[in-house]
Amino acid sequence: MSKSNYLEDFAVGQKIVHAIPRTISEGDASLYIALTGDRRPLFCSETFASHLGYKEIPINDMLVFHIAFGRTVQDISLNAIANLGYADVRFTSSVFLGDTLRSESTVIGIKENSNKKNGIVYVYSSVYNQHNEQVLSWQRWVMLPKKNNEALVPTTHIPEIKDHVDPKNISIPSYLNARNFDIASTGSDKLWGDYLVGQTIDHSHGLTVDETAHTMATHLYQNNARLHFDEHLMEKTAFKKRLVYGGHIISLCHAINFQGMENALNIVAINSGVHSNPTFAGDTIYAKTVVLEKHKVEGRSDLGLLRLRLIGIKNLEPSSLHSIMQEDAPKIYHKNVVLDIDYTVTIPRGN
């Protein structure tokens, strides 16, 4: 039987080839729209994509991420006590309809906790298409229990986790040409030059999470973490019900922030991400975007980079969230904040 791993099953340097390569289809792309409400024209309009130099409609970056991530769950995090974080997520090549994705991971760190019952495993995961071109990679760390508390975890190695992806390591396809960008197709004329560092945008069009929608999305990604699907199991936990896959919340927030970030093209990096509170069916998700940094891209005058902080909020209008952290405990997230993600997008330059 395909096994799921515990802390003692990992060793630094170990390489894991994840099962179930996946060919991405038009059906996946349509379901992504139906399940998240995404409206970015790059991922649903042949004319818009070809105008920018794409040979055909590319696959939504977050759909690529979820499918690639889904491959790794069985081996890395099926037994996880907590998905602690991810960093250095780089989208290195576009994915198109018919591409087949497979994922591999290398263990880059391990640390047993002082209770000797669990610990942290760090992996570097890499995603390839059918031509063995890398399309995506990330670092990730999870807390795992031991299966056998007597098992020895010989070494401790904590890898360097990058604070953010260096703009120099960001890949932008050479065929992409944003010079003739068509603002009529996005509904906004706000380009790179129009955003200001420190600027905050509230996204007040909420999306309520329904049980079937989040489970369908997570099934689509073939992410088989049990806590999203098994109500009978979850009723016995402190949560009392199924948990929503954190990636689904990223997708909802990213769909919501189209209104205000209409001309952002691709996600080229996720610098870091925290799922600060759980989400359940019935919660309504809002979002807030903060512009963290602006970068030009060497050799390109057609587009620039925006580094953004995207805050996901449940059951509270973004204009009513006065502080992301608790006012009396500034290291703890406000109880309505469910996501705090730092990512980088391309956007046509304008002035």
Add this chain to the structure above:
Amino acid sequence: MSKSNYLEDFAVGQKIVHAIPRTISEGDASLYIALTGDRRPLFCSETFASHLGYKEIPINDMLVFHIAFGRTVQDISLNAIANLGYADVRFTSSVFLGDTLRSESTVIGIKENSNKKNGIVYVYSSVYNQHNEQVLSWQRWVMLPKKNNEALVPTTHIPEIKDHVDPKNISIPSYLNARNFDIASTGSDKLWGDYLVGQTIDHSHGLTVDETAHTMATHLYQNNARLHFDEHLMEKTAFKKRLVYGGHIISLCHAINFQGMENALNIVAINSGVHSNPTFAGDTIYAKTVVLEKHKVEGRSDLGLLRLRLIGIKNLEPSSLHSIMQEDAPKIYHKNVVLDIDYTVTIPRGN
């Protein structure tokens, strides 16, 4: 940011190019079937479609309508107090997989209400494919608030709203040949000649609306009207919960009336439509079809037109609905009637 418009933002003659062109895929067609229960073979059977002269399976007329309509919401009706009506909906050309649709609107009328706080905007919307061929058009009017009650709305112009689409203005593709129509593929031998003006057909196979199904459908159409998705917002309204997109109810009623109207091929026109009562998740939809008119088509002996009235009913078997209007208030719809739509279909002639 892409703006949403208020009453004072419109002027007669103004032209609006709606954002987010959309390429229609196999995934969209499958989702339409899964979300509505549609069983018409023309939209799911290559052999059936090619037997009728189609080069491939066409896209369901109502899916085309919903996607085209979804483009217009941001600019026309995001702030609407009420979607008052539509008329003169003409399906002028078939849409196929891979076609990219875009929508444009022209303001054809405006009238401030006497309260000076809101008014009515009338638009003519037109939908084109990637070859700039018109595939669909309609007239529509919505009630919009002013953003600024002091704003002036200088002119009043109420356009002529046609009572119904003149059969002479109905487009039927030249390649469509219904002469060799295969009744075994629809399950009924009832053709144009078998329907009688005034005849009523009860469609008693109810479909219960679930929250995820209506929101997924509305997301698929990229219709971003907030009241379908944001439970947190809607809890504070008189409705107390999310409203179902009226177009989803048309699709459900149209799927239900396959049983009884098996051989109707295309919707060629929607003459008028009223969403007479709201629908919510949990409601079960039934339908009733009344044959209003029969028309021959000049130059064609293979098919004719039926003008139909399709009544959507919630939580009441159609045989139990004795009057569409309230018996003691004949201008007010029966509280269980949710849809009253007048449309025209093609159907093979038979005798």
Add this chain to the structure above:
Amino acid sequence: MSKSNYLEDFAVGQKIVHAIPRTISEGDASLYIALTGDRRPLFCSETFASHLGYKEIPINDMLVFHIAFGRTVQDISLNAIANLGYADVRFTSSVFLGDTLRSESTVIGIKENSNKKNGIVYVYSSVYNQHNEQVLSWQRWVMLPKKNNEALVPTTHIPEIKDHVDPKNISIPSYLNARNFDIASTGSDKLWGDYLVGQTIDHSHGLTVDETAHTMATHLYQNNARLHFDEHLMEKTAFKKRLVYGGHIISLCHAINFQGMENALNIVAINSGVHSNPTFAGDTIYAKTVVLEKHKVEGRSDLGLLRLRLIGIKNLEPSSLHSIMQEDAPKIYHKNVVLDIDYTVTIPRGN
């Protein structure tokens, strides 16, 4: 109107051509994954499928079954009091994207019950692609009421129902070559040689059934049996709510048993099946697989057959189910057992 049949409408030897041929698309395949959680790489990976000799990704056997079965409901079982059973289900040829399936049935038996109000109809159903190649066939029997209790049902004929499909009658495509089977793509190295007759595998990753998911699946198959969709109707029955289509439970159990049966390739036969208790939205489905028989295939050393018994269980971990039948009534199923299906799969031979 397409009619639905009652007991007296059937006669032995009668042939029924079912309506609504259906072209299978990428959208259907993606929805199947999203609605069931299926992870078998043969049905989602171009590289995996082509490595085995397939020209492209084949359609999941159970999706083929459900779509083909859905065609027959209107004529055979729309009025059924009970779907009593099916047998001799043979998957005779692979189905690919773009294939159009149609179903036909022949009445092979009829028996009026002694109450003279209802009886049993037996049919043999056969499914063809657009090249008129048979891809699937089965025997099935349903209990149907009379429409008119005075109607005569002249003959009684009970056909021979085969206990199981003879392995000699099982079709395996000549192009399929399991010699170079890639276990890294399935996550398990357990092949035909590793399974033991009598062995039991518990599948403890439960899937909770949601109302929208089961109705979307059943709509996707265009199965129009009213009791899955019409809550208003079902509230008046002893069930009080919508019933889940039994086939959806087969699909969920089959998706769950990927964990433990990773290298099973195709379902080549369903020998028999019992839906022993109803399933409703909110139930969580678990499964148990028992290895019944192992067979070599004449002339092939690359793969063998496993005959499996797949038990579907609701709201109870499989390890907690001590007996499939009630301990004090061994002919009655345990109240948590919802499915007992006997089927045969191909699997690479190994040793």
